[in-house]
Amino acid sequence: MSIASYLSEELGSSVEFETFRESFRETLDNVFSRRADFDQLSTRRGLPPFVMREIQSHTPLSVFIPEEYGGRGGHVHECQAILAAASYESLGLSLTLGINGALFLQPLTKYGHEEIKGSVFERFIEDKNMGGLMITEPDYGTDALNMKTSYTENGDGTYHVEGTKHWAGLTGWADFWLVTARRRGQNGDLGRDIDFFVADMNQPEQMVEVEEFYENLGLYMIPYGRNNVDIRVPEEHRLQPESTGIKMMLDTLHRSRIEFPGMGMGFLRRMLDEALEQGRERFVGGKPLIDYDQVKRRIAEIQASFTACSAMCLHTSEHAGLEHNLSGATMTANSIKAVVTDLMQDASQSLLQLMGGKGYRLDHVAGRSVVDSRPFQIFEGSNDVLYQQISESVLKSMRTAEETNLHAFLQDHDLTSRAADYFSDTLDFEVDQSLPQRRLVELGRVLGRVVTMDMVIELGDRGFRSDLISNCLQVFQKNVEGLITTYQRSQSTSVIEDYGDGAAWLDYVDA
Template identity: 50%
Template structure:
């Protein structure tokens, strides 16, 4: 019988606390690359990744609520640990459960449960980052399976994962590759499938996770090709969108930790005989992190209802991009505020908030930079508005299923005609407005079920402030352009 999840997650949280605060010091561990073997073993013996393995293979059932619970519990203590789990869950175990050949699923899942195995996903290439559809890693069919060649970089768990899902395009002619993308599982324990690490990167943060450049020249059997349900591109979108829809799990615990640390420090630290928390500007900043906590809560609740492997989320770009971009922006902002409120003590790499600034920063870049995702959100909505021949932003948002509940709260700031032509800096701003409304509606849906209304009301105040500023930026945008050859005539010393 499967252990009750509340009991399971409480045991996991207790073990993490013991490992990071009693048996060792997470603030010291975080300064070193990787984690000591005894700490990794202590974490993995709890079988945290079982949450992403179907029950028929000995797992807990791949329920999104449990996956997000594990991610949140881990990010409260160590954001890199949560990302390690996120890579395994969203980029390997869930794709394998949904698209893997039944012949390989059981033995691979077995190794995760019994041998503490790990897995990741390889898409990004040195010359093709976000431009994944033009990747040059190729494959051709052989008598026994497939031969795959290429290079991949910036894969989390480089040299550490036992299994990889590798994206490649079919070689049609010598220098011509098919448009569609296929995915293959590789097993590093087999010599003919081992992916070679050329070198490791000195990543700025997330020390726990190795990144690097990989050379792929492997042979895999036929049954290690993931099975398409339609096209490979749709499979890739389904995988990436599901991963983005689970970012709130990583953000949730991290933001809560920033909130708890900031509240603890400002209520205990006294200036002029009074705690910092009575100062008006401090209260504003605390409420700002609390609004982030509220939004992340709504995202987690909504994601739990619609991002499981039973669903096809290839077409859920607007929701996936809104959650990923907004929650990662909120993570970075929360860390910045926590450092500011912590004073000089926060400006240390071994302080949870100082480290949090560096560790949360790449979340705004990987799996699609936030500027790109906000642009895509705008493009989706503008296209739909044109299709329905609606030009008034408020009118459309009041009808749109993902914003209709909350759009009326912001009518004053949204009641404008959308420009016929938007430059990209405007589409980014528009995407930020839409993402806030989409995610605020998730909280509104939770309030109906009993979520604290005072948290929601405060969150509305912050979103109103954000949307007011963003709508002004949209209508009166800064059109400054860089001057490339700026040096001539700009040396200050010449003008003394």
């Protein structure tokens, strides 16, 4: 079931791309299932050279590169489809492609100097180079706008960039980096805006030094670590924002978040296929697992996640092109990223539960999927923070519209108007504009799922299987109603920091 079938006509996938994608999928299947045992490969860090060589022989990153530079054109639906093909076999591989595409190639395409684009893209296509993005610092993750990496102008047409970056995917592997930094003034103060610089690891003065490789809990395929940045780059290596650097960063990050469903799509399909196979083939008490009601519930929820992610892929394909400035797309980007990554983690947990003890291993798809999908809820914006921002965005819009009733507001919002009809009673209440953070997060979870339901309804209108659409909407409706109950009953329990005195249970044993 290809999402390309439901795209608007001007985005319809070509036969050529279907051939390209199918060839890529066959290679992945051959590499991970025939030439090597991926369950065994997944317990070791990195990848054997032949695996990346086979994968890169198809130049999958060409889908992110414009046609005038030898790529396939940067069509978002093609990017989503390639990410999905990869994530069915390996979430780490899909993330590797996603890092290259969304966090390097797309921002370079949109904001890079023409003088460097040609040579960089040529190296990606001909030499199979890779690139990544460095934003996070040891003391500045969520608080990225206060990063301490800085740059100064040298007076000879170059910039000196220095600082420390960590948790950049592809540490030690990438041939290019986009490094973020703030301008350092003559008095030593750092400017408020953010700039991006292309660093070429083939140039000694631009090389980023790896100080430490991290023992990341999952995603063994991808190296992470701490990097010392002390580089000098030509002025044409600085990206050119349309307005401010912060808006350029938001446009880049929002686009990347909106493209998460590509990575989620193949992963969720794999979770569903594995769960269905286990349900049919595993017998307990003389009957297959899938005949048990609780098992049906778990698999139905995974299937609903598959359908919801399909709807997100459709939306992404038609709204995330580089011609769109997504710096203001907080509600869309945060809803898609937070919800789809929650669905991925929930699906992996359910699959592990269905697999039982045999799944609790790194060399089994169930156990591996739990640890590999977990960081997706953390990087590129912690989901708790993203849900809070969704609520803050909606509350701000409600103030502007002078609307206090949540259902009335959502009925008139482009992202939620159709889904709001499912909650005419549930969401019919006045919203307090001074909610504490925990309730903002709870409300954001609700809003993100209502946004998702609206996308599912649109997918259904395009002709997607009606039984899958109906089941998905039922699952999400029940989920939202449960979340609303939590939101409305939320109490501000406090943390007792000095909890030790009087808190040893053994003192109260009546022996």
